[in-house]
Amino acid sequence: MDKILRINMGASGGPSQSIEKAGEFTALGGRATTSMIVAKEVPPDCHPLGAENKLVIAPGMLSGTTGAMSGRISVGCKSPLTGGIKESNAGGQPAQVMARLGYAAIIIEGKPATDDLYKIHIDKDKVTISVDNSLKLMDNYPLIEKLRKEHGDNAAYMSIGSAGERKMAAASIACTDPELRPSRHCGRGGVGAVMGAKQVKAIIFDDKGCQQRPPKDPDGFKAANRAYVEGIRKHAVSGEGLPAYGTNILTNVLNEAGGYPTRNFKTGFFEGGTNISGETQAELEVKRGGLATHGCHRGCVIQCSGVYNDKDGKFLTKQPEYETVWSHGGHCGIDDLDTIAMLDYLDDNIGVDTIEMGVAIGVAMDGGVIEFGDGEGAIRLVRDEVGKGTPLGRILGNGAAMTGKAFAVERVPVVKGQAIPAYDPRTVQGIGVTYATSTMGADHTAGYAVATNILKVGGDVDPLKPEGQVELSRNLQIATTAIDSTGMCLFIAFPILDQPETFDALLGMLGAFYGTKMTGDDVIALGKKVLNMEREFNKKAGFGAEDDRLPRFFKTEPLPPHNITFAVKDEELDELYNWG
Amino acid sequence: MIQVTVKLFASFRIGRFDREIREYPQATTVGDVVRDLQIPEAEVGILLLNFVHVDLQRQLADGDALSIFPLVGGG
Numbered sequence: 010m011d012k013i014l015r016i017n018m019g020a021s022g023g024p025s026q027s028i029e030k031a032g033e034f035t036a037l038g039g040r041a042t043t044s045m046i047v048a049k050e051v052p053p054d055c056h057p058l059g060a061e062n063k064l065v066i067a068p069g070m071l072s073g074t075t076g077a078m079s080g081r082i083s084v085g086c087k088s089p090l091t092g093g094i095k096e097s098n099a100g101g102q103p104a105q106v107m108a109r110l111g112y113a114a115i116i117i118e119g120k121p122a123t124d125d126l127y128k129i130h131i132d133k134d135k136v137t138i139s140v141d142n143s144l145k146l147m148d149n150y151p152l153i154e155k156l157r158k159e160h161g162d163n164a165a166y167m168s169i170g171s172a173g174e175r176k177m178a179a180a181s182i183a184c185t186d187p188e189l190r191p192s193r194h195c196g197r198g199g200v201g202a203v204m205g206a207k208q209v210k211a212i213i214f215d216d217k218g219c220q221q222r223p224p225k226d227p228d229g230f231k232a233a234n235r236a237y238v239e240g241i242r243k244h245a246v247s248g249e250g251l252p253a254y255g256t257n258i259l260t261n262v263l264n265e266a267g268g269y270p271t272r273n274f275k276t277g278f279f280e281g282g283t284n285i286s287g288e289t290q291a292e293l294e295v296k297r298g299g300l301a302t303h304g305c306h307r308g309c310v311i312q313c314s315g316v317y318n319d320k321d322g323k324f325l326t327k328q329p330e331y332e333t334v335w336s337h338g339g340h341c342g343i344d345d346l347d348t349i350a351m352l353d354y355l356d357d358n359i360g361v362d363t364i365e366m367g368v369a370i371g372v373a374m375d376g377g378v379i380e381f382g383d384g385e386g387a388i389r390l391v392r393d394e395v396g397k398g399t400p401l402g403r404i405l406g407n408g409a410a411m412t413g414k415a416f417a418v419e420r421v422p423v424v425k426g427q428a429i430p431a432y433d434p435r436t437v438q439g440i441g442v443t444y445a446t447s448t449m450g451a452d453h454t455a456g457y458a459v460a461t462n463i464l465k466v467g468g469d470v471d472p473l474k475p476e477g478q479v480e481l482s483r484n485l486q487i488a489t490t491a492i493d494s495t496g497m498c499l500f501i502a503f504p505i506l507d508q509p510e511t512f513d514a515l516l517g518m519l520g521a522f523y524g525t526k527m528t529g530d531d532v533i534a535l536g537k538k539v540l541n542m543e544r545e546f547n548k549k550a551g552f553g554a555e556d557d558r559l560p561r562f563f564k565t566e567p568l569p570p571h572n573i574t575f576a577v578k579d580e581e582l583d584e585l586y587n588w589g
Numbered sequence: 590m591i592q593v594t595v596k597l598f599a600s601f602r603i604g605r606f607d608r609e610i611r612e613y614p615q616a617t618t619v620g621d622v623v624r625d626l627q628i629p630e631a632e633v634g635i636l637l638l639n640f641v642h643v644d645l646q647r648q649l650a651d652g653d654a655l656s657i658f659p660l661v662g663g664g
Contacts, residue, residue: 245661247662249600258598259661265640265658266642460664499664
């Protein structure tokens, strides 16, 4: 990965391209690369949909190698949803293929002067940027079907659906999985709207004729990778629970802990939870001839995904994730898996973040647009309103904050404009700290304190009390920023938090690949450096301490069944970034 | 005797049950229930009693609801 591709969509006479040396980014990846480039090149006060914003795409440090779990791709920009810096990552095939093509990053900047829609094709010999207005307003599944006929099945695709073209703030960028389904999404923060603003419909990566990236020390890399895979396979979470039941195993856990936000954060227990749990979902998938175990990219050894077939045994969608099952399920009072799976498919097809979309619908239900529990109504809102770009659809498609304002809802679960995911911060106080303080807006993955609070992986901090939560969230946010930069799937955190030898194996892989010695301290330093840059960007974009807060109702409305409020003090939240 | 609602999850359901109301003598602990169900202690990940995390030593009372999970994760 020694080069960076820069595409100026606004060049006079049509889009231009240039290749630069990767320089300092040669041995970096993922979030480190996207955030550093955005921090350096994007004016923090620019309009997110304007020509000055840039869409930066980066594979991980070990993407395109034989290293396991290395297939996350990061997309960075100024977020149209939060107004701050954004890194959103996804699985699927593009990271591996882009890395083998040798690109440390692709920077898409400027804005076309015409209303033409473009696609970008990248193979080992050249980059072709061409107008294809026949793709206008196509959604992801038919779009990829059409593009495959032209560009084949060896390629990996990144694309936007109609929501991205309409520049909705919940719009995602789809990445194709090994079966070329556009089912893995850079979901959060409206990155799809920025791609839409650049008028880029799809990026097609074809690595025909390219090799796996060679490590500096092949034997050392092989041995470290073997130990790493062994560590992942022997840990109960990554080796058993996730493959068998997927991420939705958490529905019952959070429900039984009283931390499952139900009907727009009114209670912490959903009476219909069992019907939509991971256990029920896995059984149904197998019964209908789908799969309860499936990898989102080649080289995945956890295989937390699956294939969800409809009642007739036909493919409907990939296995909906826990957060999706929650946002479209319990959050909306819906306890029917087929309804949730249909919503997951519609979100992927239209190209919107399943968390933002589901939370927006629950907020709309609270505002009286439809009733809680109305599954048909929820499908109609996504398919016929968001999917068709009606005025109501544009309100919903711009996320939970916009929806709350439009329908005068007082209880709007967002931080920095981004919807709060599937863990109530009153019952899981550590994740509340992460929601409040993350540079990304409310984001559970930014510092997954749920592991320590609820799952008892990587330590044990009481979820119901404020003590220790800031320190926990700080350490996790630093570590996560580093993992997001390696391009590793975040679920490696479960084994590496519990098994020091598996963390050492990961360091060994990085060291053997780049011919350097990497220590735990280096990882922490990288995490801090990236977080500092992101925070500085946000400050310049207008964010202050008052934005590192949860909505006030979490401090004033006790949540049943525990009947407690979020008790971490504002002054304590302000200490999160004081790491000296 | 006391009545306790015992809920099992994920792989612990295999060959056992999802949910049962079971009778135990007074002073039964969470650990006693786990052993009674022949769940290896090392495999126990999360124990929730009436929505609150507990350990194996916790004594049960009549009407309690106990949820037993293996070590699981997601997100």
